[in-house]
Amino acid sequence: MGAVVTGVLVIMGSALMLIASLGVVRMPDLFTRMQATTKAATLGAGLVLLGTAVHFATFSVTTRAVAAIAFVLLTAPIAAHLLGRAAYFLGVPLWEGSVGDELRDRYDWETHILASEASPHGTVPPGPPEGQPPPAGGGS
Amino acid sequence: MSGMFPVDGFVEVTAMAMMSVGLVLAMVRLVRGPSLPDRVVALDLITMLGLGMLAVYAMATGRTAYLDVGIVLTLVTFIATTSFAYFIEKGTGRGGAG
Numbered sequence: 001m002g003a004v005v006t007g008v009l010v011i012m013g014s015a016l017m018l019i020a021s022l023g024v025v026r027m028p029d030l031f032t033r034m035q036a037t038t039k040a041a042t043l044g045a046g047l048v049l050l051g052t053a054v055h056f057a058t059f060s061v062t063t064r065a066v067a068a069i070a071f072v073l074l075t076a077p078i079a080a081h082l083l084g085r086a087a088y089f090l091g092v093p094l095w096e097g098s099v100g101d102e103l104r105d106r107y108d109w110e111t112h113i114l115a116s117e118a119s120p121h122g123t124v125p126p127g128p129p130e131g132q133p134p135p136a137g138g139g140s
Numbered sequence: 141m142s143g144m145f146p147v148d149g150f151v152e153v154t155a156m157a158m159m160s161v162g163l164v165l166a167m168v169r170l171v172r173g174p175s176l177p178d179r180v181v182a183l184d185l186i187t188m189l190g191l192g193m194l195a196v197y198a199m200a201t202g203r204t205a206y207l208d209v210g211i212v213l214t215l216v217t218f219i220a221t222t223s224f225a226y227f228i229e230k231g232t233g234r235g236g237a238g
Contacts, residue, residue: 007151010196014155014162017192021162024169024185030178033169037181041188048155048192052207055199064207068191068214075218079184082225087177089229112229 006055013047016040029095030087038080045072152200159189159196180224187217 023036046069053065089112094101106115163186170182191210198206 006199010151010155010199011158013192014158014196017189018158018162018165020185021165021189024182025165030175030181033178034181037185037188041185045188045191045195048195049207049210052195052199056204061204061207064204064211065195068207068211071211071218072188072191072214075214079218079221079225082222083177083180083184083228086225086229087175090175090177090231092175092177 002054002057006051009047009051009054013044013049013051016044016047020044028097030092031084032095034080034084038076042072042076045069149200152196155196156193159193163189176224176228180221180228184217184221187213 017040020037020040023040024033027033027036049065049069049072053062056062088103089107103114107113108115166182166185166189170179170186173179191213194206194210194213198204198210
């Protein structure tokens with residue numbers, strides 16, 4: 001019984017992580033890629049760790065697995081939020097099929113503060129500042 | 141795990157195979173980019189896959205110490221991603237290093 005539960009959990013988790021990797025290759029722009037990895041990979045890792053806890057079925061391993069799951073669930077959204085915010089300020093282009101950019105004109109590009117209405121300093125379009133190469137291809 | 145599946149260790153091998161394919165795909169994104177945040181996302185995914193692989197390896201070998209390695213790996217990755225995001229935002233040349 002425990003073996004079956006473990007097998008199902010581990011296989012499902014690995015499949016989810018494989019799907020996340022597929023998404024990171026196939027998705028058209030950064031933000032959709034982040035959406036694929038953050039959720040699917042977090043759930044996948046959580047399921048695999050849960051399977052490990054069921055497999056060993058001891059107090060110490062279960063505690064460690066639950067701690068790891070809690071830590072991943074806490075940190076993955078924060079890291080994704082910070083990275084998405086930084087990428088938006090960097091001017092990473094959205095996919096041309098995106099239906100809307102609700103943050104456009106609402107960020108104060110001087111202070112990086114988000115307003116609920118169009119900001120007086122928000123006229124600078126997302127893009128690289130003058131005199132610098134575009135971010136595309138600009139990773140080292 | 142033996143007796144439940146046609147091959148002994150079927151679950152471990154299958155999970156490792158799937159995560160290895162995922163690792164290759166994440167590496168493709170890490171190499172192709174095109175922007176720095178794309179590469180950071182790929183690195184994040186690679187450490188997630190590493191966490192899963194460590195958990196499966198702990199199961200296959202019966203050594204629970206690999207789980208501790210996984211916990212430390214996620215901790216270090218969170219710090220790395222956070223600092224990457226901080227320096228990417230700081231490096232945009234528009235102030236506001238929040």
